[in-house]
Amino acid sequence: MKNVYFFIVVLFLLSSAEILGQVNLIQNVSARKTISLDGVWDSQVDVVGVGSLGRFGLVQDRKPTKFVYNGENPRNTELVEQDMDVAEKINVPGDWNTQKEKLFLYEGNLWYRKKFSVVPQPTKRYFIYFGAVNYEATVYLNGIRIGQHKGGFTPFQFEITKELKNGENKLLVNANNTRGDDNIPTKIADWWNYGGITRSVSLIEVSDTYISDYFIQLEKGKLSEIKGWVKVSGSQKAQAVNVEIPELGLKQSVQTDTSGYAELNLSSKKIQHWSPENPKMYEVIVSSANDNVKDKIGFRTIETRGTEILLNGKPIFLKGAAIHEEAPFRTGRCYSEADARTLLTWAKELGSNYVRLAHYPHNEAMTRMADEMGLLVWSEVPIYWNVKFEKPEVYASAEKQLLENISRDKNRASVILWSVANETNESEPRLAFLKKLLEKTKAVDPTRLTTAALLAKEGKNEFSLEDPLGEFVDVMGCNEYIGWYTLPAELAPSIKWTSKFNKPLIMSEFGAEAVAGLHGSADEIWTEEYQNRIFENQVKMLNNIPFLRGTSVWALMDFRSPLRLLPIKQDFFNRKGMVSDMGIKKMAFFTLKNWYQTK
Ligand code: GCU
Secondary structure, three states, rough: HHHEEEEHHHHHHHHHHHHHHOOOOOOOHHEEEEEOOEEEEEEEEEEOOOOOOHHHHHOOOOOOOOOOOOOOOHHHOOOOOOOOOOEEEEEEOOOOOOOOHHOOOOOOOEEEEEEEEEEEOEEEEEEEEOOOOEEEEEEEEEOEEEEEOOOOOOOOEOOOOOOOOOOOEEEEEEEEEEOOOOOOOOOOOOOOOEEEOOOOOEEEEEEEEEEEEEEEOOOOOOOOEEEEEEEEEOOOOEEEEEEEHHHHHHEEEEEEOOOEEEEEEEOOOOOOOOOOOOOOOEEOOOOOOEEEEEEEEEEEEEEEEEEEEEEEEEEEEEEEEOOOOOOOOOOOEEHHHHHHOOOOHHHHHHOEEEEOOOOOOOOHHHHHHHHHHOOOOEEEEEOOOOOOOHHHHHHHHHHHHHHHHHHOOOOOEEEEEEEEEEEEOOHHHHHHHHHHHHHHHHHOOOOEEEEEOOOOEOOEEEEEEEHHHHOOOOOEEOOEEEEEOOOOHHHHHHOEEEEEOHHHHHOOOOOOOEEEEOOOOOOOEEEEEHHHHHHHHHHHHHHHHEEEEEEEEEEEEEEEOOOOOOOOOOOOEEOOOOOOOOOOOOOOOOHHHHHHHOO
16 A cells, blocks of 8 residues: 555656646746846837738748848838837836826737847856736747747746847747637636736746756645655756755755656654744755755645645634735736735735635736745636637646646745636536646645635525535635625625535635725715625625635725726726725725634
């Protein structure tokens, strides 16, 4: 029996690295030698995609294009109709919608160009790394098409060692945020479709052989057993790699195999386990003959037992808020530590020990800040509403985004839940699609829990969780809007919640809208009093749900949405925030805060 178990663990470890090898992301880019390409870029709006039309001599792959690169052409002798040298400027990172009034509603192609100088070293390799580009990015360097990526919220990189020039280089990116039925997310979503290079861009320099990836976490349910793997890429894949945790006096030297892979296991009874009360992190050093990567990693276990969620073996109630990646005060996509600190500080002020980062992977500054501030994280891929579940190419896109998300954040102690869907209608293709994604998630990372935001079967006095997907997730999420979209608020306390599954429930969304500062009687919709009345009834109902083990209010802060049209009240904002986008705390913020103090 022991051998079978050992065989399974080896299988998991091997498959995890192999599967993540598919997305091939360099782990922990911020700890590598990089040149930031953030700052002012040249930009050209291209409504119909002129630049991609062959007519301008844009040839596929590996051949320079007149359109793409200017300055080479003797301008006054040749017809050139696009000229990035005189194009408008735009900031990177940052969505284009909040940078230029004329681009606020724009969806389509926009060309970005950055000139940068570098002296490439012969023994080094070079990668261009994007934190995220919404939605489709086509990347060129010095006239050569390097690659393409789809998915607006996950990182990607391309190797450019061969294309990189000594001296001035020209990087061009076509970003296209046109919505599509076969995309993930699909066409209709309740958040603003901010376009562009929304997160940082870096030029990474690594040795010819380098430590490309590692996964270092506590083994499931084991408080003193650190298990994981390291991955070396390059010409000398088989070599010695050291993994050290100096503060714990731990050090292991492992030998990678011909695929560059090696497992590691360290054990210590002295580990201070990461938790919201004590977000303890350890410096972890992964080094080899020609590489050295330092990371800050917290060690905690997360499990379920019946309807309980156990953090470090003890039951926990997750109290928190759902957050969109909407920047406080200035609106637009968040990307900085400052944005993350502001939002997570508001969540902490609400009494949170947990946040749901909705509905897509947020920037890395957010999950690293959650590590530091001690907030548990629900992390999600945007499989949202009407996804084309029957299409294999849609599954491929969903799986890729899931793997990119897990790859980037697999060493973050704060991240405890991988969510694979939000409010998707039951169907056979949907169940098959999501079951496959859940299996993939477990194969890559069995140390964390899986979840999805389900919809309850609504009865007059009973809401029941019967969605067949409930059987395949570790934790059920459920979104309900009793008092706002359905049923009078006062009915909430008398509603009985039941479930077909002996599993913990997180009420992943509940709430109502209010315009911050608008006051009136409690039956006047859009007033803070009206929103608060709904919350007073909600907390009574939530108290009565026997298998409830967490709540994330919808939402922490008001956020932009193309679905919210009501002038004066909404003005393209979903006003369900506990805090307005300008940081004003609404009455309901304090009702919920008081309730969280009882949990
Ligand atoms: C849904 C959905 C959210 C949306 C919210 C709302 O539950 O998951 O994305 O914003 O309802 O209607 O405000």
